Amino acid sequence: MSAFDDLLAFQRQTEALSSIAERLGWDQETVMPRGATEQRAEEMAAMETLLHERRTDPRLGEWLEAAQPQSEADARIIELIARDFTRASRVPARLATELARLTSLAQGIWAEARANDDPTDFLPVLDQVLMLKREEAAALADGGDLYDALLEDYEPGMTGAGLAALFDAMRPRLVALREDVLGAERQPQALSGHFPQETQLRLARICATAFGYDWTRGRIDLAVHPFSSGRWQDSRITTRVVETDPFNCLYSTIHEVGHSSYELGIDPDYAFTPLGRGVSMGVHESQSRIYENQMGRGRAFTGWLFKRMSDAFDGLNIADEDAFYATVNRVAPGHIRTEADEVQYNLHIMLRFDLERDLISGRLDTEDLVEAWNARFLKDFGIAVDRPANGLLQDVHWAVGLFGYFPTYALGNVLAGGLNAAMRAAVPDLDDALARGDAGPGVEWLRENVQRHGGLLPPRRLIEEATGGPISPEPLLDYLEEKFGRIYGL
């Protein structure tokens, strides 16, 4: 056995254990009896302790030093294991434990604060979380930029400055489009009615099948928040049902099918290695978004969906396919990120990105956070935050320490824009298939150009090879202006 073989064998086990931990998380959110929470917490803690021990095992350092890669894939495996080893080793165990304890506590306090619509008790604990995250960032950064050090967990190779430049280039056109759309004379009709859960779930399965979800390696269940979970031969999705709004269930499903399909589309040879998973959160989100938006909310697929929904629900309050297309893509003022449309979504992200960079750098204190949030929201969205639950308290991310995560959502949209332009050029008859309820040709292109590579290529190189050029916001902005210009008659 060479050092590389030893490294790989050890890593296979770690990957298997990490996959088990993810499966336990799925179980907890879908099927676990509600009285089992304490037991599951102890089980998860045991797994996390074990995984942390393995990620910082001193033998890793020795194997990594001695390992001789025989291929590009070998070299990348070594690089990825080394990156995790270095990062895990830099964070003192005491800090990791304290962060786990505090964020678990903070999540409960956040949930209560949101339910009570009062941030008073939440802000002090958020401040403690922030202090620990800054400490963690300092340990990880090793003298470099604090925010970049955190970002590296979600979007390796990307920097806060790079994202800021990208977002600054997008904001004017997004703000202008938003104003034009909301001020337009032509306004799409909203869908209304009662849409029974069973029928929604049946349609969700049909939509997942339309987007090529592999039911032999997946399943769909109900959960409070939609998510996808697992990889290789077993990537499951969840959805939720609001009986007044079937789009919530259907487009959540298509979105999660995008995430799961990425994991299931990775070269099976990469299973149980660090190559066997999506390469970054931004690339992951590009897959979910291109399934959901560029394909799922396009004119072709919504035409097919209109017929399906009309049949399933015995008619809709929408006249025809064109009107339905406008309804699906209706832009309305609102405070909530997760309910935002394609036009406004990225503005929600930019707000959070700027605020969290300021929090991490120390330019902004948590005690001034509500005011900063509300002022920025009024500036970007033209409406005031009416209550804290519609402002700072709407997202759990910061409570659980996910600083650096938000921008990957907007980056995913940018990448989806670029991939969509390349995919449309390469698959000119894609809309014909989508109009028949078949996303297959698009899925196939994405599988070939993005998904199958897993972690082999770094995000930037992966996207550049797939799109044939550097990452740019132009394709997304052109697509949005074109699409919403037509719908709103601008």
Add this chain to the structure above:
Amino acid sequence: MSAFDDLLAFQRQTEALSSIAERLGWDQETVMPRGATEQRAEEMAAMETLLHERRTDPRLGEWLEAAQPQSEADARIIELIARDFTRASRVPARLATELARLTSLAQGIWAEARANDDPTDFLPVLDQVLMLKREEAAALADGGDLYDALLEDYEPGMTGAGLAALFDAMRPRLVALREDVLGAERQPQALSGHFPQETQLRLARICATAFGYDWTRGRIDLAVHPFSSGRWQDSRITTRVVETDPFNCLYSTIHEVGHSSYELGIDPDYAFTPLGRGVSMGVHESQSRIYENQMGRGRAFTGWLFKRMSDAFDGLNIADEDAFYATVNRVAPGHIRTEADEVQYNLHIMLRFDLERDLISGRLDTEDLVEAWNARFLKDFGIAVDRPANGLLQDVHWAVGLFGYFPTYALGNVLAGGLNAAMRAAVPDLDDALARGDAGPGVEWLRENVQRHGGLLPPRRLIEEATGGPISPEPLLDYLEEKFGRIYGL
């Protein structure tokens, strides 16, 4: 930290990991996508490797030597960890791996042999399994009896000779009762009709509730074979549905509720210690059997069930409660253990017990096994084995190396008989409650006298304290003769 504290902390993690492994097994049998088998095999192998490392960790030896128990519970914890440590350490890693590999292979060959109704390919691999099990038994026995060494895994403290004496004392009365019942003039009517799955599952939930199943710490799902899985705050059951035979689903459910209730009924302070699980397979089976048979198939509960089933299925082909009671307890000739009634079940076990003792001791070769099985079956049951699938090939146990497991089923019946006599004496109005569809008073007595103790008391002492006397087959035999004598008018 004392040595005992160290030992306990280490064991808590091991117990958590072992509970996770069991949850993965549940997932595999109920909800796992069918394409995930290879991945799950690798995940389970990683967990097993890890658990084996922990069970044989040399630090355990040091802590066990230095640990100072402060209570009876502490002493028992030390005893149980030491027992597992000694046993795990005696089996060479090479042998454990080989056994895992071979039994996994043998299970597939057994399934094929049963489907093809042909033992030719199965017997050679069974022989290999047997050789490895004899080797394992020799390592475990450390000079003692081979069969006893294997039995210790399932029924600690029990010996093959002790079981043989118990069974020999039972056989004549069981054989005589069987002949009387089958030859009786009065024969109960069989249930017939079509019983839709959804209605069966609804009734299964009602039955589980009647037996006090705690839905906040459990759930029911469909699986190929009924089983219960998990402990402490999360013990789930499965059932199956045969649309011509609702008793299969309903009594499997009550049986598994018995197993799960045992785990859920253990003192919560014992969670994550070796005290926090059922103390032996025999005691476990005593709980499932007393729920299923002595309570579930009694006159009182079947009277209640008759009304429920008549309503749910819009009438039955059975006239009244008394006839229904006879139908539920109908004794019919048959080859299959899992379909056997209370009268014949133990005879099936005794056959297997005698044959497997002879296999382990070397008195019987696998090449003579089919003949030995068939001859014994004819002798005990008066009918010939018509085909291998109805004979040797019906059970998976030996293929997967479970030698020493079968007798715990019959022992469970014996223990259930003794517990039932004590429970009836202590809870004279139990039948009144059962007639209202409420097993609560019986469950409560079992919880107090058996379940809550978990692994604290060794099996024999547990049963002796609960029943107020030594383990004896008399209460079971008296109960069977009385019950079936009445039903069959003997």
